[in-house]
Amino acid sequence: MFFRRALSALAVLAAAVAVPLAVPGQAHAAPNFKAPFACGQKWTYSHHSAEVRRALDFVRSDGGTTSGAPVLASAGGTATRMSQPDGAGNYIVIDHGGGWKTYYFHLASYSVASGTYVSQGRQIGTTGSTGNSSGPHIHYEQLYNGVGQDIRINGSALPYPSSYGQYHLTSDNGCSSGGTAFRTWGSDVRVRADAYLSSAVVGSLSGPTDVVVVCQKQGDTVSAEGYTNNWWSKLRDQGGFITNIYIDHPDAKLPGVPLC
Ligand SMILES: [Zn+2]
Numbered sequence: 691m692f693f694r695r696a697l698s699a700l701a702v703l704a705a706a707v708a709v710p711l712a713v714p715g716q717a718h719a720a721p722n723f724k725a726p727f728a729c730g731q732k733w734t735y736s737h738h739s740a741e742v743r744r745a746l747d748f749v750r751s752d753g754g755t756t757s758g759a760p761v762l763a764s765a766g767g768t769a770t771r772m773s774q775p776d777g778a779g780n781y782i783v784i785d786h787g788g789g790w791k792t793y794y795f796h797l798a799s800y801s802v803a804s805g806t807y808v809s810q811g812r813q814i815g816t817t818g819s820t821g822n823s824s825g826p827h828i829h830y831e832q833l834y835n836g837v838g839q840d841i842r843i844n845g846s847a848l849p850y851p852s853s854y855g856q857y858h859l860t861s862d863n864g865c866s867s868g869g870t871a872f873r874t875w876g877s878d879v880r881v882r883a884d885a886y887l888s889s890a891v892v893g894s895l896s897g898p899t900d901v902v903v904v905c906q907k908q909g910d911t912v913s914a915e916g917y918t919n920n921w922w923s924k925l926r927d928q929g930g931f932i933t934n935i936y937i938d939h940p941d942a943k944l945p946g947v948p949l950c
Contacts, residue, residue, distance in 0.1 A: 721765035721786045724810060725843055725861035726794060726830050727817075728760050728900070728927065732860045733828075737850040743838025745793075746848060748828040751858050757826035758897065760801075760927055761794050761815045762863050763808040764830075764843075771804045778829070779821020782814045791836075795829035796820050801893050801928065811864030813927035816896070869902035869926045870947055873938045876915065881930040885909025885922035885950075892930040898938070902926040905950035906934065906943065924950055 727733055732752035737745065750756045763769070767786035772778065778795040782802075785791050798818025802808055819826045832839045841848050843859060851857050877897050882889040887910045895901075903923040911920040912933040919942045921934040934942060 719788075720790055720832070720834070720839075720842065721767075721788075722845060723764040723792070723832060723841075723843055724762075724863035725859050726762055726764045726792075726828055727861050727863070728762060729811075729861055729863055729865035729902070731759070732858050734854045734856070734858045735848065736852060736854050736856075738852065743831055743833070744840055744850075745795075745829050745831045745838065746841055746850070748830060748859070749826070749854060751855070754900075756817055757819070758798060758899070759817045760813040760900070761797060761817055761828055762861075762927065763810055763812045763814050764792050764832075764863065765790075766809045767792075767807070769802050769804070769806050769808050769814055771800050771802075774821060777822050779823060780815070780818070781821075781829075784808065784814070789835040791833045793829070793831040793833065796823040796827065798826075799896060811927065812929060813893075864902070864926060869904040870944070872901055872903055872923075872944070874899045874901055874932065874936045875938045876936045879932055879936045881925060881928045881932055883930050885931045887912070889931070893928050895928070895932070895936070901928065901937075903937070903944065903947050906947045907931075907950040923947070 733748040734751040735746045735748045765786050767784040770783045772781045780797040781795040797815035799816045801813045801815050817826050817828050832841050849857055874895050875898050879895040880891050881893040883892050885907050904926045906923045908920050909922045914935050917935045919935050921943050922931040924931050
């Protein structure tokens with residue numbers, strides 16, 4: 691009897707809390723979504739006739755390479771790795787709360803573990819062509835309560851052209867967090883939570899990668915590829931540090947990059 695009363699009291703409480711959310715016309719405001727690719731890059735997009743929901747497919751149109759380009763969280767939320775080999779391929783779902791989710795299909799690789807909270811602009815994967823895909827691109831969707839919505843970036847609705855090259859989107863995702871652009875070299879370079887060989891591995895760079903270094907600091911001395919260096923760079927979009935040996939620059943300590 692006690693439990694019954696307690697439960698019904700809880701149910702009343704839950705109903706009281708739930709009511710304001712159910713008022714028509716009071717749907718949760720969408721997060722301020724930003725482009726799912728790196729600051730300053732320009733991509734073109736289209737919506738083909740057989741497309742699922744209200745997706746847009748993005749490819750680079752600024753001369754850069756689409757394959758392997760970082761895929762960024764368009765808003766903060768909890769990322770989950772998914773896989774559908776005969777369809778979406780390797781993909782990430784980010785749950786932004788309030789019924790809003792974003793999808794990123796056909797990834798070549800994942801950059802975060804399932805369950806990771808990612809801030810807006812954090813790299814979640816690399817662009818690829820896994821699953822049912824005819825070439826490297828980011829298939830991107832915004833969903834509200836499981837229903838695909840017309841995609842809005844920085845609060846503005848994007849058009850839905852049927853072919854590439856008609857409309858372009860330049861990203862400002864992550865621009866405000868600052869940093870200096872560099873390129874890495876080497877393969878399978880480990881990204882660590884801090885500038886020490888004992889620090890947890892939080893990701894890896896499979897090959898040369900465009901990165902943004904926010905700061906640098908001295909940590910463990912690393913010897914690799916004929917170089918020895920104790921300077922490490924903090925990468926904005928990968929959420930961790932790599933040894934400066936793998937930053938494509940002749941100086942052990944990078945010029946113009948502040949100390950962490
Ligand atoms: Zn698509």
